[in-house]
Amino acid sequence: MEWPVVDSVQFAKQHAVVRCSVPVSEFKRLVQVVHEERGNFDISLEGFEDSEGSYCLRLHVDGFMTVTCQRCLEPLALQITSDRDFVLVEREQDLMQLGDEVDDIESLLVDQKLDVLGLAEDEIMLQMPMAPVHGENKCERPRWSGDVHNENSAFSVLSVLENAKDR
Numbered sequence: 001m002e003w004p005v006v007d008s009v010q011f012a013k014q015h016a017v018v019r020c021s022v023p024v025s026e027f028k029r030l031v032q033v034v035h036e037e038r039g040n041f042d043i044s045l046e047g048f049e050d051s052e053g054s055y056c057l058r059l060h061v062d063g064f065m066t067v068t069c070q071r072c073l074e075p076l077a078l079q080i081t082s083d084r085d086f087v088l089v090e091r092e093q094d095l096m097q098l099g100d101e102v103d104d105i106e107s108l109l110v111d112q113k114l115d116v117l118g119l120a121e122d123e124i125m126l127q128m129p130m131a132p133v134h135g136e137n138k139c140e141r142p143r144w145s146g147d148v149h150n151e152n153s154a155f156s157v158l159s160v161l162e163n164a165k166d167r
């Protein structure tokens with residue numbers, strides 16, 4: 001399957017639209033952080049011009065992936081839905097500084113070969129919580145990790161093993 005690559009300025013000028021439905025396994029970076037490859041994202045990219053005539057892109061991602069719950073370490077289906085507008089800029093120095101960004105508008109360098117999947121993947125990674133967990137009271141820490149904060153626990157397990165071996 002060939003995923004869309006677009007000339008961003010032409011795309012905006014022509015008010016073009018691409019839509020695709022992409023399995024998680026196709027995202028090179030995402031696939032490294034998921035619990036398993038189950039999941040799918042619907043992506044759409046739309047070109048337009050804003051009220052000042054600047055070329056813009058509107059990205060929409062909607063889908064889910066399966067991550068590891070940071071409480072129970074079991075699989076967790078993480079739903080991500082996001083919309084973001086980009087205004088295309090010609091030069092690197094025109095990229096907005098972090099903090100200058102208004103609402104959900106970002107600046108993006110013009111690219112004759114814009115990788116739509118890569119752009120969507122950036123957005124998905126941005127929306128991922130640092131420590132995803134199931135809902136409140138929906139799961140528990142596995143028992144064996146109960147004293148994970150006890151620095152001695154690893155050593156006491158080791159010494160138990162040592163003792164067992166000596167018997």
Ligand SMILES: [Zn+2]
Nearest residue numbers: 069072134139
């Ligand atoms: Zn959980």
